[in-house]
Amino acid sequence: MAKKRVHELAKQYDMPTSEVIKRLNAAGLQVKAAATAVDEKLADAALTGKPKPKAIASNGAAKKPAAPVLQQRAGFGHGTARAPRAENLAPKTPPKPKAKPKPKPEAGNGAAGGPGSRRPTRSSLQGERAPGSAGGVRRVVIDSQAARRGPGGPGGPGGGPGGGPPNRPPRRRGGRRRRGTYEEPVAQDVSALKPDLIRLNSGSTVKDVAEYLGIGVPEIIKKLMSLGEMATLTQTLSDDVIQVIADEFDKEIEIVTAAEDANADPTFEDADEDLEPRPPVITIMGHVDHGKTSLLDAIRQTDVAAGEAGGITQHIGAYQVHQDDGRVTTFLDTPGHEAFTAMRARGAQATDIAVIVVAADDGVRPQTREAVDHAKAADVPIVVAVNKVDKEGAQPDRVRTEMTQLGLQPEEWGGDTMFVDVSAKTKQGLEDLLEGLQLTAEIEELTANPDADASGTVIESKLDPGRGAVVTVLVQRGTLKIGDAIVAGAHWGRVRAMSDYTGKRVKTAGPSEPVEVLGFDTVPEAGEFAHVVENDRKARSLAGERANRLKLEQQARRRGNKRSLATIFDQRGGLNELNLVLKADVSGSLEAFEDEIAKLPQEEVQVSIVLAGVGGITESDINLAAASDAIVMGFNVRPVGDARQLADREGVEIRNYSVIYRAIEELRDAMQGMLAPETVEDVVGNIEVREIFRASKVGTIAGCMVTDGKVTRGAKVRLIRDGAVVHDGEIGSLRRFNEDVREVLAGFECGVVLNNYSNVEQGDTMEVYETRQVERKLT
Ligand SMILES: Nc1nc2c(ncn2[C@@H]2O[C@H](COP(=O)(O)OP(=O)(O)OP(=O)(O)O)[C@@H](O)[C@H]2O)c(=O)[nH]1
Numbered sequence: 001m002a003k004k005r006v007h008e009l010a011k012q013y014d015m016p017t018s019e020v021i022k023r024l025n026a027a028g029l030q031v032k033a034a035a036t037a038v039d040e041k042l043a044d045a046a047l048t049g050k051p052k053p054k055a056i057a058s059n060g061a062a063k064k065p066a067a068p069v070l071q072q073r074a075g076f077g078h079g080t081a082r083a084p085r086a087e088n089l090a091p092k093t094p095p096k097p098k099a100k101p102k103p104k105p106e107a108g109n110g111a112a113g114g115p116g117s118r119r120p121t122r123s124s125l126q127g128e129r130a131p132g133s134a135g136g137v138r139r140v141v142i143d144s145q146a147a148r149r150g151p152g153g154p155g156g157p158g159g160g161p162g163g164g165p166p167n168r169p170p171r172r173r174g175g176r177r178r179r180g181t182y183e184e185p186v187a188q189d190v191s192a193l194k195p196d197l198i199r200l201n202s203g204s205t206v207k208d209v210a211e212y213l214g215i216g217v218p219e220i221i222k223k224l225m226s227l228g229e230m231a232t233l234t235q236t237l238s239d240d241v242i243q244v245i246a247d248e249f250d251k252e253i254e255i256v257t258a259a260e261d262a263n264a265d266p267t268f269e270d271a272d273e274d275l276e277p278r279p280p281v282i283t284i285m286g287h288v289d290h291g292k293t294s295l296l297d298a299i300r301q302t303d304v305a306a307g308e309a310g311g312i313t314q315h316i317g318a319y320q321v322h323q324d325d326g327r328v329t330t331f332l333d334t335p336g337h338e339a340f341t342a343m344r345a346r347g348a349q350a351t352d353i354a355v356i357v358v359a360a361d362d363g364v365r366p367q368t369r370e371a372v373d374h375a376k377a378a379d380v381p382i383v384v385a386v387n388k389v390d391k392e393g394a395q396p397d398r399v400r401t402e403m404t405q406l407g408l409q410p411e412e413w414g415g416d417t418m419f420v421d422v423s424a425k426t427k428q429g430l431e432d433l434l435e436g437l438q439l440t441a442e443i444e445e446l447t448a449n450p451d452a453d454a455s456g457t458v459i460e461s462k463l464d465p466g467r468g469a470v471v472t473v474l475v476q477r478g479t480l481k482i483g484d485a486i487v488a489g490a491h492w493g494r495v496r497a498m499s500d501y502t503g504k505r506v507k508t509a510g511p512s513e514p515v516e517v518l519g520f521d522t523v524p525e526a527g528e529f530a531h532v533v534e535n536d537r538k539a540r541s542l543a544g545e546r547a548n549r550l551k552l553e554q555q556a557r558r559r560g561n562k563r564s565l566a567t568i569f570d571q572r573g574g575l576n577e578l579n580l581v582l583k584a585d586v587s588g589s590l591e592a593f594e595d596e597i598a599k600l601p602q603e604e605v606q607v608s609i610v611l612a613g614v615g616g617i618t619e620s621d622i623n624l625a626a627a628s629d630a631i632v633m634g635f636n637v638r639p640v641g642d643a644r645q646l647a648d649r650e651g652v653e654i655r656n657y658s659v660i661y662r663a664i665e666e667l668r669d670a671m672q673g674m675l676a677p678e679t680v681e682d683v684v685g686n687i688e689v690r691e692i693f694r695a696s697k698v699g700t701i702a703g704c705m706v707t708d709g710k711v712t713r714g715a716k717v718r719l720i721r722d723g724a725v726v727h728d729g730e731i732g733s734l735r736r737f738n739e740d741v742r743e744v745l746a747g748f749e750c751g752v753v754l755n756n757y758s759n760v761e762q763g764d765t766m767e768v769y770e771t772r773q774v775e776r777k778l779t
Pocket residue numbers: 286287288289290291292293294295335336337387388389390391422423424425426
């Protein structure tokens with residue numbers, strides 16, 4: 001009896017999986033998951049409305065419900081004998097996946113880019129015939145120098161802006177790098193869609209801007225002067241200023257940073273026959289305390305390979321689990337704290353499948369929602385692990401209902417999302433979860449070309465005093481080898497040594513393998529795209545070029561923060577500035593730190609990060625902080641060498657933190673302290689003018705009745721006539737029966753003389769008020 005899985009049927013009949021499940025269930029087939037295998041003929045009848053084959057039609061009764069596929073295939077069904085894995089779980093040799101259709105250029109994506117959206121970045125892509133590759137297969141290499149030149153654009157100065165039209169394909173949602181599917185980069189040419197768009201590097205100089213906008217340098221300088229900015233020919237300009245100038249000259253520009261160029265998806269073209277299945281890369285996300293760490297730990301213990309080796313101590317922020325049928329799953333560790341949102345989001349980008357952990361005794365919580373958003377934004381399939389089902393009060397169905405409200409409907413309820421009940425404590429359901437992940441991976445047809453030059457993503461990096469830069473790279477395409485020349489952003493190296501997640505030395509690392517790499521010259525940022533190039537020279541020059549651009553960008557940013565924001569946008573007047581030198585132990589924390597700072601309201605107090613780096617607080621950090629009047633904030637790092645003494649001498653404040661929120665709280669307080677206090681007004685009384693007396697010495701005396709509150713000498717008053725305020729001033733003298741008094745209360749009469757105002761009339765009223773200064777809160 002030929003069987004087909006639900007997801008295959010969905011493809012075959014061009015129907016959503018949920019619809020297929022619904023129809024099959026309606027026909028009595030009791031389907032629970034996308035991977036459930038059903039009889040082909042029965043399915044055909046159910047999906048096309050043809051008469052049912054005999055098995056069902058004869059008595060109209062549904063067949064005995066099939067066990068859910070996880071149970072059926074892996075032998076987890078109630079009372080089901082565990083079936084031999086080899087024949088039940090997957091074909092021994094997984095079929096080669098069919099090539100996916102090449103996507104059409106996403107015009108909208110590439111061109112307009114609304115406010116805040118990232119326009120596609122590009123680097124020049126030159127087709128080369130890959131040595132030894134099948135005829136007609138093109139390998140695409142990145143040559144960012146050519147990109148900077150760009151067709152038609154003027155040859156930019158070293159590190160200058162790119163000239164011609166961008167030809168990088170639009171970034172796919174979530175930046176997933178699976179396999180190259182773009183054919184002709186030119187097809188994505190943004191200039192074809194927006195012919196007037198000019199691409200400029202962030203950190204461009206006055207000369208660059210003039211050249212690329214096609215406007216004379218004197219005109220640009222004149223314009224800058226009119227905006228209050230004195231600039232020389234070679235001075236770098238901040239993005240804000242470049243944008244203002246472009247607007248002034250009515251030019252449409254796109255400002256691209258070095259990081260964007262370096263991290264933009266590369267274009268690789270792999271022939272279908274070169275693609276091989278690869279392990280899925282999984283990220284576990286979820287609310288604090290819902291059991292992410294416990295689950296990762298529990299899953300780690302199911303690693304048979306590590307088990308044979310006598311258990312492992314995990315060395316890097318990722319590990320692999322080898323199931324006893326030989327299949328492998330890669331897990332990325334992501335910290336659970338909210339401040340690490342940025343890392344988690346990136347985790348999802350290097351990720352094929354996101355597992356969202358929800359505690360069955362707690363249900364959906366804020367970070368669950370956030371995790372779902374990240375996974376959706378990264379366009380990765382989601383598997384929900386309903387954890388802690390061992391606990392009393394566990395309500396797995398409540399979790400399902402709540403997740404449905406977030407748009408994740410369980411397969412067993414006719415939706416598309418796989419839910420697996422697990423307990424990290426008792427290990428219940430872990431095999432089901434691994435199984436489910438592998439099934440999801442099968443549906444995704446995850447493949448990569450293992451024979452290409454390696455490329456991947458930096459997962460974590462740190463500076464080790466003994467070993468130098470220690471960088472964990474998740475290989476996503478090709479095979480990384482000892483001796484390879486590698487570039488990641490502005491950092492390069494020659495792979496000197498590699499070790500796997502168990503700490504074992506390895507010579508190669510293939511697709512979906514996380515490895516710790518030694519040999520980088522400096523520490524790249526987590527999330528940076530790493531790729532192997534022909535040789536050291538190329539690697540060094542690419543990295544150097546990016547470093548140059550970053551330096552110019554930083555210069556421009558500093559200028560922008562210090563001057564242009566204060567002058568060009570001087571409507572902000574009275575702008576205060578808080579300068580910071582940030583140091584953290586790992587790049588992920590640093591980035592989370594920066595992201596949190598960026599979230600602080602900076603309308604009145606501007607936080608400028610003059611330096612953000614990984615590693616201990618050094619003397620040069622202190623010198624920089626002293627020169628820029630900055631505070632040094634360290635996250636999990638301490639002053640090294642004589643940095644502390646130097647800070648004391650220079651009067652530089654060093655603040656150390658181990659929890660990001662604490663640092664942010666203090667920063668908020670500091671910013672609050674820099675806010676000008678607010679003047680608050682309290683009305684303390686009202687008086688009515690009943691009579692007017694003129695006295696030659698003191699002028700007009702208003703004979704008044706205090707109608708409520710009180711009036712005091714020297715108080716502020718607003719004189720109101722016919723509902724309008726005619727004067728706002730002060731009481732000069734306050735008398736009762738010709739006696740000067742300090743205060744008169746409600747119900748009493750008094751004589752009032754206003755300072756510098758004599759035009760008081762009978763029937764006027766006065767509102768007596770006091771002002772006080774209150775500290776402002778950052779809103
Ligand atoms: N009974 C029970 N307790 C669990 C289970 N999983 C985790 N816990 C407990 O729940 C608590 C939180 O678990 P963690 O693994 O630290 O949760 P987390 O989501 O990693 O937490 P953060 O790292 O703070 O985000 C710990 O006390 C665990 O022992 C489970 O399946 N059953």
